[in-house]
Amino acid sequence: MDLDDQMRRYFGTADLATVPATAMAAGIEHARVDLGLERDRSRRFALWTLLFMLDAAPDLDVAFKDPADRDAARQLMELSERLTPDED
Template identity: 80%
Template structure:
């Protein structure tokens, strides 16, 4: 999954600063629906990480039934916090 492709798919542009609030909300909802329907573990994880980055991811126990997937998501969350520069 390419990030720019996903942003264009859900928001119509890869520049999120250009997306009006209502379109952002609609794109996030579309992503959550696709996450619920996705069967492929890799694609599901990629959708969840993008939702998490945008502050709209469902809880781990809702998003991932497999404990290994939840652990991977927790690891990603910890790494992403570590990589985020302090404000």
């Protein structure tokens, strides 16, 4: 699942800066519903990652039953923190 494809699916564009607030909220809700329904581990992880990037991801214990998936998500979170510039 390509990130640009996910953004186009849920928000109508790959440029999230152009998405109005109401459409952003609706897209996030749609993605959260799909995450809850998705059974494929890879697709679930991709959806969770998109939601994480939008600061809308559910807690790891809610999103992932498999400990390996939770560990992978934690690694992604840690990597993201390292790549995010400090705001002083």
